[in-house]
Amino acid sequence: MIKNRSIITIDDISDDDLNEILTAADEMDRSLKSKKKINILDSRVMCTLFYEPSTRTRLSFESAMHRLGGAVITMADVKTSSVAKGETLADTIRMADAYSDIIVIRHPLEGAARLASRFTSKPVINAGDGSGQHPTQTIMDLYTIKKEIGRLDGLNVVLLGDLKYGRTVHSLILALSKFNANIKLISPPSLRIPEYLINRVKNKKSLEILDTMDGNISDADVLYVTRIQKERFTDPNEYQSLIGSYSINNSVMETMKKTSIIMHPLPRVDEIAPEVDQDPRAAYFRQAANGVPVRMAIVAKVLGGI
Amino acid sequence: MIKNRSIITIDDISDDDLNEILTAADEMDRSLKSKKKINILDSRVMCTLFYEPSTRTRLSFESAMHRLGGAVITMADVKTSSVAKGETLADTIRMADAYSDIIVIRHPLEGAARLASRFTSKPVINAGDGSGQHPTQTIMDLYTIKKEIGRLDGLNVVLLGDLKYGRTVHSLILALSKFNANIKLISPPSLRIPEYLINRVKNKKSLEILDTMDGNISDADVLYVTRIQKERFTDPNEYQSLIGSYSINNSVMETMKKTSIIMHPLPRVDEIAPEVDQDPRAAYFRQAANGVPVRMAIVAKVLGGI
Amino acid sequence: MIKNRSIITIDDISDDDLNEILTAADEMDRSLKSKKKINILDSRVMCTLFYEPSTRTRLSFESAMHRLGGAVITMADVKTSSVAKGETLADTIRMADAYSDIIVIRHPLEGAARLASRFTSKPVINAGDGSGQHPTQTIMDLYTIKKEIGRLDGLNVVLLGDLKYGRTVHSLILALSKFNANIKLISPPSLRIPEYLINRVKNKKSLEILDTMDGNISDADVLYVTRIQKERFTDPNEYQSLIGSYSINNSVMETMKKTSIIMHPLPRVDEIAPEVDQDPRAAYFRQAANGVPVRMAIVAKVLGGI
Numbered sequence: 057m058i059k060n061r062s063i064i065t066i067d068d069i070s071d072d073d074l075n076e077i078l079t080a081a082d083e084m085d086r087s088l089k090s091k092k093k094i095n096i097l098d099s100r101v102m103c104t105l106f107y108e109p110s111t112r113t114r115l116s117f118e119s120a121m122h123r124l125g126g127a128v129i130t131m132a133d134v135k136t137s138s139v140a141k142g143e144t145l146a147d148t149i150r151m152a153d154a155y156s157d158i159i160v161i162r163h164p165l166e167g168a169a170r171l172a173s174r175f176t177s178k179p180v181i182n183a184g185d186g187s188g189q190h191p192t193q194t195i196m197d198l199y200t201i202k203k204e205i206g207r208l209d210g211l212n213v214v215l216l217g218d219l220k221y222g223r224t225v226h227s228l229i230l231a232l233s234k235f236n237a238n239i240k241l242i243s244p245p246s247l248r249i250p251e252y253l254i255n256r257v258k259n260k261k262s263l264e265i266l267d268t269m270d271g272n273i274s275d276a277d278v279l280y281v282t283r284i285q286k287e288r289f290t291d292p293n294e295y296q297s298l299i300g301s302y303s304i305n306n307s308v309m310e311t312m313k314k315t316s317i318i319m320h321p322l323p324r325v326d327e328i329a330p331e332v333d334q335d336p337r338a339a340y341f342r343q344a345a346n347g348v349p350v351r352m353a354i355v356a357k358v359l360g361g362i
Numbered sequence: 363m364i365k366n367r368s369i370i371t372i373d374d375i376s377d378d379d380l381n382e383i384l385t386a387a388d389e390m391d392r393s394l395k396s397k398k399k400i401n402i403l404d405s406r407v408m409c410t411l412f413y414e415p416s417t418r419t420r421l422s423f424e425s426a427m428h429r430l431g432g433a434v435i436t437m438a439d440v441k442t443s444s445v446a447k448g449e450t451l452a453d454t455i456r457m458a459d460a461y462s463d464i465i466v467i468r469h470p471l472e473g474a475a476r477l478a479s480r481f482t483s484k485p486v487i488n489a490g491d492g493s494g495q496h497p498t499q500t501i502m503d504l505y506t507i508k509k510e511i512g513r514l515d516g517l518n519v520v521l522l523g524d525l526k527y528g529r530t531v532h533s534l535i536l537a538l539s540k541f542n543a544n545i546k547l548i549s550p551p552s553l554r555i556p557e558y559l560i561n562r563v564k565n566k567k568s569l570e571i572l573d574t575m576d577g578n579i580s581d582a583d584v585l586y587v588t589r590i591q592k593e594r595f596t597d598p599n600e601y602q603s604l605i606g607s608y609s610i611n612n613s614v615m616e617t618m619k620k621t622s623i624i625m626h627p628l629p630r631v632d633e634i635a636p637e638v639d640q641d642p643r644a645a646y647f648r649q650a651a652n653g654v655p656v657r658m659a660i661v662a663k664v665l666g667g668i
Numbered sequence: 669m670i671k672n673r674s675i676i677t678i679d680d681i682s683d684d685d686l687n688e689i690l691t692a693a694d695e696m697d698r699s700l701k702s703k704k705k706i707n708i709l710d711s712r713v714m715c716t717l718f719y720e721p722s723t724r725t726r727l728s729f730e731s732a733m734h735r736l737g738g739a740v741i742t743m744a745d746v747k748t749s750s751v752a753k754g755e756t757l758a759d760t761i762r763m764a765d766a767y768s769d770i771i772v773i774r775h776p777l778e779g780a781a782r783l784a785s786r787f788t789s790k791p792v793i794n795a796g797d798g799s800g801q802h803p804t805q806t807i808m809d810l811y812t813i814k815k816e817i818g819r820l821d822g823l824n825v826v827l828l829g830d831l832k833y834g835r836t837v838h839s840l841i842l843a844l845s846k847f848n849a850n851i852k853l854i855s856p857p858s859l860r861i862p863e864y865l866i867n868r869v870k871n872k873k874s875l876e877i878l879d880t881m882d883g884n885i886s887d888a889d890v891l892y893v894t895r896i897q898k899e900r901f902t903d904p905n906e907y908q909s910l911i912g913s914y915s916i917n918n919s920v921m922e923t924m925k926k927t928s929i930i931m932h933p934l935p936r937v938d939e940i941a942p943e944v945d946q947d948p949r950a951a952y953f954r955q956a957a958n959g960v961p962v963r964m965a966i967v968a969k970v971l972g973g974i
Contacts, residue, residue: 093405099705101734103727112457115409115435119461122407122433127734129727133439133745141895143935146942151724151934154957155731283447322457323449330452345460399711418763421715421741425767428713428739439745589753628763629755636758651766 059360062173062180065189066227071234074195080353080362081199081346088123088349095125096361103156104130105148106183107163112322113183113193116347117160117355124352124361129155149175158359161185179358187221193321194227196350200343201278204317208235212275217282217302217327219243224321225282226253233257240276242266244298247288268301274311279304280319281327281340305329309337319343365666368479368486371495372533377540380501386659386668387505387652394429394655401431402667409462410436411454412489413469418628419489419499422653423466423661430658430667435461455481464665467491485664493527499627500533502656503586506649510623511583518581520546523588523608523633525555530627531588532559539563546582548572550604553590574607580617585610586625587633587646611635615643625649671972674785674792677801678839683846686807692965692974693811693958700735700961707737708973715768716742717760717784718795719775724934725795725805728959729772729967736964736973741767761787770971773797791970799833805933806839808962809892812955816929817889820844824887826852829894829914829939831861836933837894838865845869852888854878856910859896880913886923891916892931893939893952917941921949931955 058073069077087094102121104114109132118128131148145168152159153176161169162183169182169189184190202208213232215225219241229249232239239262241249248265257263266272273279281304289295303326304318317339320328324340332338356362364379375383393400408427410420415438424434437454451474458465459482467475468489475488475495490496508514519538521531525547535555538545545568547555554571563569572578579585587610595601609632610624618624623645626634630646638644662668670685681689699706714733718726721744730740743760757780764771765788773781774795781794781801796802814820825844827837831853841861844851851874853861860877869875878884885891893916901907915938916930929951932940936952944950968974 095405099707099735099737101731111437111454115437115457115461118435119407119409122435123405125405127433127739129730129734131723131727141935142937144942147935148723150953151727151956154953155727155960323447323453325448330450341456341460344457348461401711417743417760421743421763421767424741425713428741429711431711433739629753629759631754636756647762647766650763654767 058354058357060179061358063191063354063358064170064173064180064182066191066194066231069191069195074198077195077350077353077357078199078202080357081349084123084349084352084356085346093125094123094352096356097121097124097126097359100126100158100359101156102126102128102158102160102355103152104128104132104160104183105152105162106130106132107134107161107168110162110184112344112347113162113190116344117181117183117351120348120351120355123348124356145172146175149180152176153178158355181354181358184223187223187226189227190223191227192351192354193224194231195354196346197224197228197280197319197343198231199350200319200339200346201317203346204339204342205277205315210236211238211277212240213237213278213280214240214242214273214276215280215282216242216269218247218284218288219249219282220247221285221288222282225280228280229253230256233259233262236262238262240264240266240272242269242272242302244284244302247284269308273308274313276312276316278317278319279312281324282321283324283327299326303327303329304332306331306335309335312337364660364663366485367664369497369660369664370476370479370486370488372497372500372537375497375501380504383501383656383659383663384505384508386663387655390429390655390658390662391652399431400429400658402662403427403430403432403665406432406464406665407462408432408434408464408466408661409458410434410438410466410489411458411468412436412438413440413467413474416468416490418650418653419468419496422650423487423489423657426654426657426661429654430662432661451478452481455486458482459484464661487660487664490529493529493532495533496529497533498657498660499530500537501660502652503530503534503625503649504537505656506625506645506652507584507623509652510645510648511621514541516542517544517583518546519543519584519586520548520579520582521586521588522548522575524553524590524594525549525588526553527591527594528588531555531586534586535559536562539565539568542568544568546570546572546578548575548578548608550590550608553594575614579614580619582618582622584623584625585618587630588627589630589633605632609633609635610638612637612641615641618643670966670969672791673970675803675966675970676782676785676792676794678803678806678843681803681807686810689807689962689965689969690811690814692969693961696735696961696964696968697958705737706735706964708968709733709736709738709971712738712770712971713768714738714740714770714772714967715764716740716744716772717764717774718742718744719746719773719780722774722796724956724959725774725802728956729793729795729963732960732963732967735960736968738967757784758787761792764788765790770967793966793970796835799835799838801839802835803839804963804966805836806843807966808958809836809840809931809955810843811962812931812951812958813890813929815958816951816954817927820847822848823850823889824852825849825890825892826854826885826888827892827894828854828881830859830896830900831855831894832859833897833900834894837892840892841865842868845871845874848874850874852876852878852884854881854884854914856896856914859900881920885920886925888924888928890929890931891924893936894933895936895939911938915939915941916944918943918947921947924949
């Protein structure tokens with residue numbers, strides 16, 4: 057039961073919670089498709105506090121709240137806010153507490169969402185804190201895999217790209233390892249997965265750390281691509297020389313299974329060529345669209361609407 | 363029938379569509395005045411994507427959606443958005459597609475709205491693309507003329523100011539020429555109407571291209587004034603020397619017919635003196651207010667609410 | 669009766685109005701706590717025009733409108749708005765008039781809200797204009813005092829900090845003096861209360877102008893602290909040397925009555941130490957939370973919903 061609870065990391069979600077959320081998300085998805093009115097959160101207010109921009113995350117939360125009949129107040133531009141006047145996170149959270157029923161926070165610093173949850177009795181949803189966690193993205197990813205592949209258990213999963221800073225993959229690795237996935241972690245050496253994360257995975261034999269896609273993706277059920285940010289490299293030429301080896305195009309797709317899917321948390325820049333979009337295995341736009349029913353399920357459950 | 367259709371240029375609106383919209387806008391206007399609740403778009407979501415600011419257009423669309431009972435999610439500041447991370451228009455549109463039922467887009471580049479509509483199955487409303495079109499503004503202008511003058515057919519219309527870049531006048535000229543208007547186009551030589559637009563008007567005899575208001579506005583039923591932007595001139599003195607000749611004040615008003623009206627897409631700066639605001643022929647604020655019922659009619663029809 | 673009326677200064681609120689608002693706010697507060705739906709402003713639209721940022725004020729108005737079932741359109745970032753194109757306040761207000769039922773305005777210049785109300789037939793709520801007034805903050809402060817202390821009459825009130833520019837205290841002094849308060853005004857000499865305000869208080873004997881807290885706060889029922897802005901000082905060292913003498917910490921709290929309360933309009937920076945937050949007399953977060961029921965009461969009354 058996640059009713060009245062904050063969701064800061066994927067560890068806040070038990071296996072039962074996850075199952076319930078995935079089932080509820082399916083129902084939300086059906087309701088959305090039938091254009092049924094779902095006014096279960098009528099007159100409830102969500103406050104979205106975005107200390108750094110993330111249009112996709114913010115808009116999908118706001119859309120989810122509206123689809124549930126609720127309303128949204130938002131502080132999306134920190135530069136023109138009380139934060140700019142020197143207000144602490146604690147005081148801003150207390151403001152959100154007073155004005156809303158549920159707080160969605162995005163913050164550049166790891167641990168900010170947990171800290172935030174200490175200053176309010178209202179549920180806090182972590183929508184990404186630095187290179188920390190982004191649990192609703194993880195749930196959305198699991199929902200997508202289950203919907204696309206038909207199951208979550210025992211899959212071959214390849215995670216590709218920036219595995220050091222890529223927030224979304226950290227939670228995903230922990231979640232997938234519970235489902236007995238065989239996970240290949242392919243990244244440039246400078247963007248390799250942090251040691252502490254590997255240590256948190258129980259079955260270490262299920263993880264392979266690799267530098268190249270060559271020969272390593274043909275048996276993948278899921279290829280999860282992440283954005284390699286130019287800003288991570290002090291030398292822009294290094295980025296240019298690297299990006300090609302970690303990008304997906306139609307030639308790469310040809311080496312993959314017919315039943316595989318390609319995922320990406322979006323926005324993408326150079327990691328997936330537009331030509332791949334037409335491939336039925338390109339699941340990243342469907343993945344993004346799943347953000348609405350999954351967040352509807354989470355918000356409705358947290359606020360006791362379902 | 364515009365149900366489920368994108369509205370990118372005024373050509374997307376047939377004569378029948380236009381009549382239906384104008385009639386529906388009248389009904390919406392009556393409902394607004396009687397403060398009747400119109401919850402026909404309850405639980406539907408509009409996404410407003412503004413790649414350049416246009417407060418009036420954005421707020422009137424948002425007000426229209428709210429008046430219909432719907433909700434709005436908005437990306438109004440591109441600098442703090444996924445676009446700033448290098449996302450393509452196509453990918454941003456796919457995001458809006460996933461999170462909403464109707465997409466309203468404003469973009470600095472001509473053709474952007476048409477391009478956008480190719481990446482979504484949801485209806486796209488062009489809220490202005492560069493010096494291209496702004497069809498709902500045109501419908502709102504036609505609605506205003508019909509409401510103020512009582513008819514659309516066979517009017518003497520003067521368009522004044524920046525006719526080169528002034529987006530709103532381009533669509534309006536094409537629409538008015540269908541209604542057998544006699545159109546005078548008065549502008550500084552450097553801001554004259556583009557040739558290609560003149561070529562699109564069937565009855566070229568109905569168009570007169572002029573440099574001065576003197577003697578040319580006394581028979582006008584409608585004087586449509588547009589903003590001359592200082593930024594269009596490399597020499598600011600040129601702007602200063604010009605602006606007076608293309609501005610409306612009470613002296614100019616004295617030379618006009620008692621039954622004429624003055625329109626302006628707003629915001630205005632120096633083109634219409636504040637003293638004119640008191641004149642009953644000053645229709646520009648009523649014109650702006652018409653944005654709500656007209657956009658309500660369009661959005662409700664596109665979403666199948668009416 | 670404030671129905672259909674603008675609220676620009678606290679003088680627009682008669683004693684009867686104030687009583688009605690405080691009673692209605694109590695009812696709103698009870699409804700909020702019981703999570704009752706209050707859809708009395710369904711399909712009504714509020715326009716928030718913030719010419720300078722004030723997150724707390726804006727979000728509490730927006731939350732209040734949503735809690736009443738209404739919708740909000742907002743121009744929160746003037747830099748990306750029609751104002752940036754040179755539009756006058758009058759024209760922007762006429763836009764808000766056309767698109768909404770009630771206008772909430774925040775502006776850096778004193779008198780802006782009054783001016784705004786002249787260009788619209790819709791009610792205007794002043795949400796702070798320069799160093800002028802912020803009447804809903806004052807009502808919220810009075811509501812807080814009444815709720816916390818049990819009465820408004822004959823209290824010992826200390827106002828501390830920036831009494832020169834501190835907008836909220838100006839209205840509060842005028843309001844409290846009506847309730848026969850004994851008021852001590854403690855500030856650095858350079859931030860003393862303006863003469864013209866003292867002249868507006870009838871019973872001048874009830875006011876004491878002081879430089880120091882020492883020996884002056886032990887009998888206070890209410891200690892109202894305001895933010896001293898670093899920017900007010902040309903010499904930053906002057907700020908540093910001053911701020912300590914006008915800040916509240918646990919040692920200061922020890923000198924105060926058990927039944928007193930500490931208020932602050934927030935955001936706070938250095939004026940109240942975080943250690944004070946745990947003290948039950950720290951009423952400033954409860955005060956901020958009162959913004960919602962008080963603004964609900966005001967908006968509902970102005971729009972004729974109750």
